[in-house]
Amino acid sequence: MPTPQAPVAANVAVVKHVYERFARGDAAAVLAAFAPNVEFRLAQGHPYQPSGAPWIGKDAVTQNFFMKAGPEWEGWTIHPDAIHDLADVVVVECRYTGKYKPTDKPMDVQVCHVWTLENGKVTRFHQYLDTARLQDVMRR
Numbered sequence: 001m002p003t004p005q006a007p008v009a010a011n012v013a014v015v016k017h018v019y020e021r022f023a024r025g026d027a028a029a030v031l032a033a034f035a036p037n038v039e040f041r042l043a044q045g046h047p048y049q050p051s052g053a054p055w056i057g058k059d060a061v062t063q064n065f066f067m068k069a070g071p072e073w074e075g076w077t078i079h080p081d082a083i084h085d086l087a088d089v090v091v092v093e094c095r096y097t098g099k100y101k102p103t104d105k106p107m108d109v110q111v112c113h114v115w116t117l118e119n120g121k122v123t124r125f126h127q128y129l130d131t132a133r134l135q136d137v138m139r140r
Contacts (some may be wrong), residue, residue, distance in 0.1 A: 011117045012083055015090045018115075018122070019080055027066050031058045035121040040065065045131035047138045074099045076107075090115040096129070105137045 014033055021029035034040075040061045044052030048068060055064050069076070076098035084091040092113045099106050109130050116124035 009085045009087075010120060011088065011090050011115070012085050014117060014120060014122065015083070015092065015115050016080075019078055019092075022078060027062070027070075031062065033122050034058055034061070034125075035118065035123045038122055039124045041124070041126045043127050043129045043131050045135070046127070046129070047135060072101055073107075074101055078111075088117055090117065100137050103138065103140055107134065107137045109133045109137075 018030050018033050021033075037057050038061065039054045039056055041052060041054040042049045042065070044050070046052070048065060049055070055061050076096065078094055078096055080092050080094040082093040084093075092115070094111050094113065096107055096109050096111050111127060111129035114124075114126040114128070115122055
């Protein structure tokens with residue numbers, strides 16, 4: 001007899017909601033899931049923030065990431081593969097695909113996201129990805 005599946009944990013549901021809204025291009029809904037002083041960190045060596053230093057707050061994420069990346073990519077999609085629920089941390093193994101418009105090169109890169117949540121809001125986001133592959137796609 002099959003066992004009933006456990007309900008999706010609240011933090012996993014928040015992260016899934018963020019991915020769904022990102023796929024729809026709904027930046028406002030993505031940002032609504034973030035705490036006011038969210039720490040948003042791209043992988044060290046990422047062309048948008050080579051130092052890997054975090055951006056703090058929704059405005060910084062909007063200005064330094066969403067407004068820059070949005071117009072530069074065509075069909076940028078996140079494909080979550082495995083989601084690991086670690087209570088206040090959610091780890092997601094996924095891939096990015098799309099085309100970088102300035103070089104007309106396609107992207108298909110492995111990525112891992114680490115989300116930290118508190119009271120139903122994302123307080124920290126940390127991305128790990130193959131920066132060498134991403135740099136090659138974005139190199140003009």
